[in-house]
Amino acid sequence: MPNVPMVEYDDASPDVRAVFDEIRAARGSDQISVYWKTLAFHPPTLRRNWNAVRETMAPGALDPMTKELLYIAASVATNCDFCIEAHIAHARRLGMSDEMLGELMAVVALASGANRLGVGYGVEPSRRQ
């Protein structure tokens, strides 16, 4: 159980229900995930976060698959267990293969280790050298 009560569709206020309807339409499913039901605890956050997801993850100079991979990478780096699981599932629905996931994790692990060497040894960006 999360730290705050979840809001179910049938109990939702009109503004929360409006976001839930957009999520249902975008996902092509009547189910609302635990994440969104929890965010509905604070309706302005739900609205702002959903808008940001819709705008940011839309196709642009980067395709939706690449964006999902980047989202997973950031979530692994900043420790959000739920987010990792949820966005691995999203990426799989977009066609991410096992091999792609394996290479993604390998790059994140490589960068995380190498970052520590850069930070630990005090290597500075050129603007500070």
Next chain:
Amino acid sequence: MPNVPMVEYDDASPDVRAVFDEIRAARGSDQISVYWKTLAFHPPTLRRNWNAVRETMAPGALDPMTKELLYIAASVATNCDFCIEAHIAHARRLGMSDEMLGELMAVVALASGANRLGVGYGVEPSRRQ
């Protein structure tokens, strides 16, 4: 100046020089970056890290551009100023446009904010629900 002395090519031991030669060949440039000259402080780390970069960043199920974008995303998330600058430069050499960089940063910022909502509200992965 880093926290440890850098090793210049001309002063390098044979095993360090061997790695430097591989880096020069791979980068198509005689210049060795501050990062690698600093890592040469501990030759086994230089060798291991270079091998890992070469293997992990090579084309596979993910193309080199996608891998660079993931590397940048992980470096932004874990705060390595030097790494961010260096891998933005790598990605630009592979053809990353301004728009691609802007969208990458937008996805990382989105995920970082949304991760905190997931963690703060205590949303758990399904394996723990």
Next chain:
Amino acid sequence: MPNVPMVEYDDASPDVRAVFDEIRAARGSDQISVYWKTLAFHPPTLRRNWNAVRETMAPGALDPMTKELLYIAASVATNCDFCIEAHIAHARRLGMSDEMLGELMAVVALASGANRLGVGYGVEPSRRQ
């Protein structure tokens, strides 16, 4: 179960029991939380941490509610699931409303996302510009 055995009040050494007594008095409850029973694994850490909590969280230029909100914010940012839950409960006892919690999470999420843009784009503090 934590990674180390918890110390129950009845099995506690005198120095641990002294801290437990202070916690009971401060909390107005005989119950000792899992956190403090676990910290008792290393009595000097229990003593130091409890003293620091008592001193730092006492009313000062900032009131206890504001301090609890800051504690939650820092715990969300650094991923301590237990700490988030415990300090949300503390803040609720001090009168934190749902709306206050929602706005707190919104600010932390905003800052976390915006921080990544600052770090990713390499914006420096004025002392380094």
Next chain:
Amino acid sequence: MPNVPMVEYDDASPDVRAVFDEIRAARGSDQISVYWKTLAFHPPTLRRNWNAVRETMAPGALDPMTKELLYIAASVATNCDFCIEAHIAHARRLGMSDEMLGELMAVVALASGANRLGVGYGVEPSRRQ
């Protein structure tokens, strides 16, 4: 110098200039900070981030001062040097005293240390106990 070119007001596109005008009005100053001039590199991110700042930091159940303190706390916890400096300046303009800043830092340091004890000893939230 940041990792991307900054956009000056006079060179800005109409949509960037519109955001800059809102920032100038809100801040009561013609100066645009390095942060916003850098974010203008990707106009949709500038717009989204500015909207989120304006909405999230507005007075609500928490007053603007408390929100600034929370913003500083999150920025200290996630290592954004620029953000810390900028939001300390914002909070000072709202009347933050030296003593308030000192207590803020003390709470963040306390939480950061105590979080590591919770995580290191494996103390779980009650939903998982």
Next chain:
Amino acid sequence: MPNVPMVEYDDASPDVRAVFDEIRAARGSDQISVYWKTLAFHPPTLRRNWNAVRETMAPGALDPMTKELLYIAASVATNCDFCIEAHIAHARRLGMSDEMLGELMAVVALASGANRLGVGYGVEPSRRQ
């Protein structure tokens, strides 16, 4: 259950089985931990990670116990619950006492708190002063 299926010894490909055999020999036990069975999802990562563990954790200028303690410290600082538990177990097999573990956690907590004071107050390394 992890986010990816685990590979059991009997179902493993020859290259995975080769790593598993090395782990079994090094650990003196037929059991393969959940970690390694999960890493086998992407065989090159399994191989690279195992090689790195074997080389890096071997006796050198630092003894294996000190290396395990450092590994635990880094895992506590970067929030890997599984890693903390696993490496506490490794260190205990090498003879780590309760008192050593308590002091380790105390140092990590001290550094984590003090780091936030350094970062929050903007204390710079001497190369930037």
Next chain:
Amino acid sequence: MPNVPMVEYDDASPDVRAVFDEIRAARGSDQISVYWKTLAFHPPTLRRNWNAVRETMAPGALDPMTKELLYIAASVATNCDFCIEAHIAHARRLGMSDEMLGELMAVVALASGANRLGVGYGVEPSRRQ
């Protein structure tokens, strides 16, 4: 320049001067580092932090060198550039060799990378399996 004014010995209040005197005696030098002069901005934090350093870093079940190495490891993992530099200097004064520093960084980098694999693949501690 830090985000707050530093306190020089000659301008210090008696309680700050008392801490400075203890630091001078412990370090065997009249110089007070930038870190402590900055912490003096909030005297109770200076006092609490200095006491914690003195107690925690004293010889115990772990020797002072091992404690310094752990302090460096935690500082590298949580990104405190000043702290890394300062504690590398402390450790060198205690006799840390180049090889020891190189192995320390290698272990931290290994753990940081491997932690991401554990977190990304969702490997759970045994208490949650």
